[in-house]
Amino acid sequence: MSKFCELCGRIPQTSQKRSHSNIATKRRQNLNLQLIKIDRKKLRVCARCLKKIKKEKSN
Numbered sequence: 289m290s291k292f293c294e295l296c297g298r299i300p301q302t303s304q305k306r307s308h309s310n311i312a313t314k315r316r317q318n319l320n321l322q323l324i325k326i327d328r329k330k331l332r333v334c335a336r337c338l339k340k341i342k343k344e345k346s347n
């Protein structure tokens with residue numbers, strides 16, 4: 289299962305993990321993906337998009 293938002297297309301970022309001796313190793317920062325249903329379809333959307341959807345529904 290790929291880790292990207294199906295609405296906005298955001299993908300995981302790469303960053304560096306720092307040890308006590310300040311040696312850098314690459315690590316991956318995944319998105320906060322949530323599974324939701326929109327029009328009978330299941331979508332994996334990030335928390336940012338989910339917040340936007342809820343805000344639009346309330347207006």
